[in-house]
Amino acid sequence: MTGRRRLLAGAAAALVALGGALAWWMLPPRAMDFAGDGAVALADYRGPSPVGVPAELAGASLVARGKYLTEAADCEACHTATGGTPYAGGRAFITPFGTLYAPNITADVETGIGAWSDADFLRALHKGIARNGQRLYPAFPYESYTLIADEDVKAIRAYLFSLPPRHAPSPPNRMKFPFDQRWLMGFWSLFYNSDRRFAPLPERSPQWNRGAYLVEALGHCGDCHTPRNLAQALDNRRKFAGGVVDGWRAYNITQDRTAGLGDWTDAQIADYLRRGHTVGRGSAGGPMAEAIDLSLSKLSPGDIDAMVAYLRAIPPVRDRRQAAVKTAPAADSHRTMATAAPLGAALGKQMFEGACVSCHGWSGQSLITPDATLVGARSVNDAAAANVALAVLSGVQRPAPSLSMPAFARAYSDAEIAAVSNYVTARFGAKASSLTAKDVAKLRAQSAP
Amino acid sequence: MMTIKVNGEIKHADVTADTPLLWVLRDVLGLTGTKFGCGVAQCGVCTVHVAGKPVRSCVLPIGAVGQREVVTIEAIGEQPNGAKIQKAWLDLEVIQCGYCQSGQIMAATALLNQTPVPDDSDIDAAMAGNLCRCGTYVRVRQAIKHAAAEV
Numbered sequence: 001m002t003g004r005r006r007l008l009a010g011a012a013a014a015l016v017a018l019g020g021a022l023a024w025w026m027l028p029p030r031a032m033d034f035a036g037d038g039a040v041a042l043a044d045y046r047g048p049s050p051v052g053v054p055a056e057l058a059g060a061s062l063v064a065r066g067k068y069l070t071e072a073a074d075c076e077a078c079h080t081a082t083g084g085t086p087y088a089g090g091r092a093f094i095t096p097f098g099t100l101y102a103p104n105i106t107a108d109v110e111t112g113i114g115a116w117s118d119a120d121f122l123r124a125l126h127k128g129i130a131r132n133g134q135r136l137y138p139a140f141p142y143e144s145y146t147l148i149a150d151e152d153v154k155a156i157r158a159y160l161f162s163l164p165p166r167h168a169p170s171p172p173n174r175m176k177f178p179f180d181q182r183w184l185m186g187f188w189s190l191f192y193n194s195d196r197r198f199a200p201l202p203e204r205s206p207q208w209n210r211g212a213y214l215v216e217a218l219g220h221c222g223d224c225h226t227p228r229n230l231a232q233a234l235d236n237r238r239k240f241a242g243g244v245v246d247g248w249r250a251y252n253i254t255q256d257r258t259a260g261l262g263d264w265t266d267a268q269i270a271d272y273l274r275r276g277h278t279v280g281r282g283s284a285g286g287p288m289a290e291a292i293d294l295s296l297s298k299l300s301p302g303d304i305d306a307m308v309a310y311l312r313a314i315p316p317v318r319d320r321r322q323a324a325v326k327t328a329p330a331a332d333s334h335r336t337m338a339t340a341a342p343l344g345a346a347l348g349k350q351m352f353e354g355a356c357v358s359c360h361g362w363s364g365q366s367l368i369t370p371d372a373t374l375v376g377a378r379s380v381n382d383a384a385a386a387n388v389a390l391a392v393l394s395g396v397q398r399p400a401p402s403l404s405m406p407a408f409a410r411a412y413s414d415a416e417i418a419a420v421s422n423y424v425t426a427r428f429g430a431k432a433s434s435l436t437a438k439d440v441a442k443l444r445a446q447s448a449p
Numbered sequence: 450m451m452t453i454k455v456n457g458e459i460k461h462a463d464v465t466a467d468t469p470l471l472w473v474l475r476d477v478l479g480l481t482g483t484k485f486g487c488g489v490a491q492c493g494v495c496t497v498h499v500a501g502k503p504v505r506s507c508v509l510p511i512g513a514v515g516q517r518e519v520v521t522i523e524a525i526g527e528q529p530n531g532a533k534i535q536k537a538w539l540d541l542e543v544i545q546c547g548y549c550q551s552g553q554i555m556a557a558t559a560l561l562n563q564t565p566v567p568d569d570s571d572i573d574a575a576m577a578g579n580l581c582r583c584g585t586y587v588r589v590r591q592a593i594k595h596a597a598a599e600v
Contacts (some may be wrong), residue, residue: 227490244533334571334574335571349574350573350577353573353574353575353577353578354577354578355491357504357574357577357578358490358491358493358503358504358510358578359490359505362574367499367504367509368490368504368505368508368509368513369500369509369510369513392490400465400467401466401510401512403508403510406489406491
């Protein structure tokens with residue numbers, strides 16, 4: 001009997017250890033825990049206020065301040081359907097748990113938030129609870145917005161209410177059981193939403209604190225750039241180590257020198273945030289290009305510099321799969337390839353010479369615009385090549401004077417796009433990708449609007 | 450006011466910096482030998498030389514040209530390889546409807562400038578982005594080899 005009892009005790013101990021490990025993994029630290037203790041309530045902070053609008057807008061109206069903050073929080077990106085009225089909702093979010101539709105946040109009383117008071121709006125942004133008491137899904141990043149100061153939330157509401165109301169009901173969500181049970185999100189919030197406002201760190205610079213507020217509270221960068229755990233919560237132990245959005249890789253933006261931004265200069269990071277392009281570092285596409293066009297490009301130079309200062313403090317997270325970015329251009333001749341021929345090389349080359357070389361060049365240095373230069377870009381150095389294939393499929397649309405890349409989804413088959421993506425990573429990157437037609441078919445499904 | 454050097458002459462155009470070079474060539478300077486095709490750098494009919502390299506003028510903003518010299522179909526015959534290509538084009542009667550041929554000749558001349566004796570793979574690499582709806586590809590290939598052989 002003692003044998004069995006010992007076995008039971010052993011099993012129980014193993015369960016406790018396993019449970020402990022699971023709990024440890026499932027309960028990651030908060031977004032700014034890496035910066036250490038010493039945060040003080042905003043009211044007790046002596047430095048210049050890290051919240052609100054930049055000095056340039058200090059005297060502006062409530063609506064003008066709200067516009068700046070709404071753009072900094074990039075509400076438009078999610079709350080607008082492709083080609084639809086800004087903020088009128090309807091954009092679909094395809095998740096492993098079902099499909100969600102972003103609600104209308106114009107001031108329409110019936111289908112929007114026209115009946116919401118300041119208190120209703122504060123509760124939604126800080127606690128993830130709608131006016132009718134329904135729990136909101138964390139696709140709405142309230143675990144970040146909970147950090148936004150009350151005054152700023154009210155300014156955002158004032159701006160949204162200044163826009164013409166739009167009658168636009170969103171399609172009903174199609175979530176699978178049990179995820180269609182909204183009340184369950186209460187448990188999620190209990191564990192993953194701090195419901196605490198932004199608290200500055202006096203021992204850090206005012207610029208750092210302003211950057212923290214922009215990156216963590218308004219910009220909610222972690223929602224794309226931080227990996228998630230099983231509960232879809234941000235795994236801040238690997239803060240900013242990279243994630244996936246609509247198939248696009250949101251790259252590592254930690255201070256790691258190989259996988260992240262550690263060897264970028266301040267000016268290079270600022271340039272990228274401002275315009276979505278840094279000479280020699282590549283260009284943004286997909287959701288990041290959208291974030292730049294709708295949000296980051298509208299921020300004041302001082303605020304961009306503050307974001308850079310804060311990003312500089314993010315602990316490096318290494319990624320062994322990620323090779324160092326190749327910075328040397330490829331040969332100017334079609335004959336020479338530094339890397340061994342990739343999967344589907346002949347077809348890939350045929351595609352490249354027909355459709356790509358006129359802008360991107362054999363060397364990867366564009367004759368048309370530095371924005372189209374592929375040398376030094378993270379995307380072509382990513383052996384997963386998802387962003388390369390997605391850029392080919394859906395193109396990269398940027399406002400003038402930037403140039404756009406056409407979408408090739410309807411021009412080429414999955415096998416052709418796989419071949420040209422592999423050719424591009426082999427020619428310009430550190431390591432060739434090996435995408436198959438099946439991989440591209442999956443990305444194609446995710447890229448379709 | 451933008452200033453560019455085209456076919457050896459300094460030209461001025463009262464356009465914004467994001468105006469594509471092709472618009473300036475055709476609509477402002479009257480150099481209509483260069484054609485408009487797809488407008489997204491996918492067909493090659495608008496090919497001109499910028500600093501000797503073949504470039505799709507429909508997407509190149511004039512502000513990005515800078516000091517680099519532009520050469521168009523109107524002046525390519527003044528260059529040795531341009532003259533050779535044009536002669537080969539006539540000798541072999543490459544042209545069918547002709548719409549894409551300014552671009553074909555500009556691309557072929559740039560090829561010979563870089564690779565005096567191109568083989569099939571060189572021709573593919575240089576010419577694949579120049580579409581021809583009449584299907585003159587066979588004669589384009591022959592004419593390039595003809596021009597290369599005519600030392």
